[in-house]
Amino acid sequence: MPELPEVETVKQGIEPAMRGKVIVDVQVNRYDLRVPVPSDITKALTGQRVESLQRRGKYILVFTGGPQTVVMHLGMSGRMRAYAPQETVTREKHDHIILTMDDGNAIVFNDPRRFGMVFTVPQDTWESHKAFASMGPEPLGNDFNAPVLGKAVARRLTNIKTTLLDQRIVAGIGNIYACEALYRAGIAPQRAAGDLVSDELEALVQSIKVVLNEAIAAGGSSLKDYRQADGQLGYFQHGFAVYDREGQLCRNSGCEQSSRGVIKRIIQAGRSTFYCPSCQK
DNA sequence: CTCCTGTCCTGCCGGC
DNA sequence: TGCCGGCAGGACAGGA
Numbered sequence: 001m002p003e004l005p006e007v008e009t010v011k012q013g014i015e016p017a018m019r020g021k022v023i024v025d026v027q028v029n030r031y032d033l034r035v036p037v038p039s040d041i042t043k044a045l046t047g048q049r050v051e052s053l054q055r056r057g058k059y060i061l062v063f064t065g066g067p068q069t070v071v072m073h074l075g076m077s078g079r080m081r082a083y084a085p086q087e088t089v090t091r092e093k094h095d096h097i098i099l100t101m102d103d104g105n106a107i108v109f110n111d112p113r114r115f116g117m118v119f120t121v122p123q124d125t126w127e128s129h130k131a132f133a134s135m136g137p138e139p140l141g142n143d144f145n146a147p148v149l150g151k152a153v154a155r156r157l158t159n160i161k162t163t164l165l166d167q168r169i170v171a172g173i174g175n176i177y178a179c180e181a182l183y184r185a186g187i188a189p190q191r192a193a194g195d196l197v198s199d200e201l202e203a204l205v206q207s208i209k210v211v212l213n214e215a216i217a218a219g220g221s222s223l224k225d226y227r228q229a230d231g232q233l234g235y236f237q238h239g240f241a242v243y244d245r246e247g248q249l250c251r252n253s254g255c256e257q258s259s260r261g262v263i264k265r266i267i268q269a270g271r272s273t274f275y276c277p278s279c280q281k
Numbered sequence: 282c283t284c285c286t287g288t289c290c291t292g293c294c295g296g297c
Numbered sequence: 298t299g300c301c302g303g304c305a306g307g308a309c310a311g312g313a
Contacts, residue, residue, distance in 0.1 A: 002306060034289070034308080058307075076307055077291075094291085113290045115307060131308095158284065167308080174306055223306065243306095269285065272304085 002074040004058060004139065004172030005215035005236065010080050011055045013229025017082040017105035018050045018062065025100040033096065034075060035117040044068045044120055045099075057135055057171030061126060068120040071131070075115030081108040082229040107229075136170045139208050144170060146201040153193035160196065160204075161189035162269040173208065176221060176243045179274045181207040183242045188280040189266070189273045214239065242274040250276040 002010065026042040038044070048066035055061070062070035074080070083089050085104030097109040097118055109118055121129050136152065137144040152169045153160070163169055164178040173181070182189050184207035187200055196204070215221060220234030223244070228234060237244075241251050246265035255261035261278045 006306075073307085075290095076305065111290095112292065113305090113307095115290070117308095156283080162284090165307085176306060221306080270287085271307095 002058060002078065002220070003174035003177050004055075004212055005177070005218075006220035006234065007058050007060060007074060007172070008055050008216050009220040009228050009234060010074065011053055011060045014060075014080055014082050014107050015053050017084075017107055017229075018099075018101060019052060020050065021101040021103055021105060022047065022049045023064070023099055024102045025098075027098040027100075028096070029098075030096045030114070033111065033114050033117050034073075035119050037097065037118050038120050041118070041120060045070065050101075056132060056138070057167055058174070059131065063123075067123050069123055069126050071117070071119050071121055071126060071129070072109065073117045073131075075111060075113060075117070077113040078109065078111040078116035080229045081110065081231065082106070083108070134168050136166075136168050139170050139172055139212060144205065144209075146198060146205050149205055150196070150198065150201045153196065156193040158193055159189060159268055160187060160191050160193045161273050162271075163193040164208075165269075165271070170208070172212075175271055175273075176240070177208070177211055177215065179243045180211045180241060183275060183280060184211060186280055188277075189268060189275050242276060245274060250279060252276070252279050255279050 023045050026045050028037055028042060031037040031039065045064065045068065048064040050062055050064055052063045053060060058073060060072045083106040089106045092110060094112045095108050095110050099107040126132060137148060153163055156163060161178055161182060164173050165175065181204060185203040187204060215236040218234055218236035218239065219228050219232060221236040222233040223237060242263050245263040248263050250261040250263060255276060255278050261276060263274055264277055266273050
């Protein structure tokens with residue numbers, strides 16, 4: 001589910017409930033997530049103060065004053081709920097981990113499919129963990145630009161859509177925003193990544209930045225049941241131009257007149273890709 | 282290296 | 298109403 005905008009929204013949502021506070025309880029209901037939850041996580045985190053939170057790609061990092069840093073990933077179906085101090089923490093199906101803070105705030109990690117992860121790494125070593133060691137640049141940072149992307153995809157024969165999902169090329173992009181960014185850039189998803197010329201790389205980089213920023217501003221995209229940490233729905237799904245719009249008319253006004261201006265769905269590397277055959281070349 | 286397929290797991294939706 | 302197949306926002310292993 002969650003791609004960069006959703007993860008960023010969740011991180012911003014749980015930050016006020018965690019930062020500067022001491023973890024007083026770590027309740028683990030299931031240890032068998034995609035990566036096993038460390039068996040000593042309760043011991044390692046209880047009594048530690050949360051100093052800061054950071055997002056990297058689709059991961060959320062929680063830095064504590066103790067020897068361990070917490071790493072969290074929402075997988076496909078993961079959600080976080082933040083509770084205010086006076087609120088009753090309701091128990092829901094698939095609540096796997098509950099963190100309670102010293103002022104009564106609580107953070108719940110819920111994940112039906114259990115593709116998500118919560119684990120710890122020794123302080124200051126997270127960047128060398130395999131999840132991050134070969135991760136590409138943050139797409140919203142200055143070090144993600146057309147020359148950098150061009151170098152990363154040079155001579156790659158794989159199509160550009162699948163390439164954008166490769167976290168080593170650029171971090172945080174998933175199936176929705178790969179489709180949306182390619183549409184905005186006017187680039188057909190089937191194009192070999194290494195064949196894009198500099199103008200196209202420039203357009204793609206700008207499209208990625210703009211669509212991600214718009215999605216963050218909208219609180220992410222709520223498809224089935226994605227929610228922000230405060231329970232609010234994101235609303236960027238209403239802004240989709242192509243994702244999940246198979247058979248519907250292209251939203252580009254110049255395209256709607258054309259018989260080809262109907263959104264198509266194809267499968268690339270086993271995942272659905274949505275695009276406009278008329279607008280994307 | 283690159284590139285593709287299959288797999289992990291649960292829930293939902295559409296067709297019959 | 299119920300059953301069944303297909304599909305889902307991600308990441309990784311393994312094999313060609």
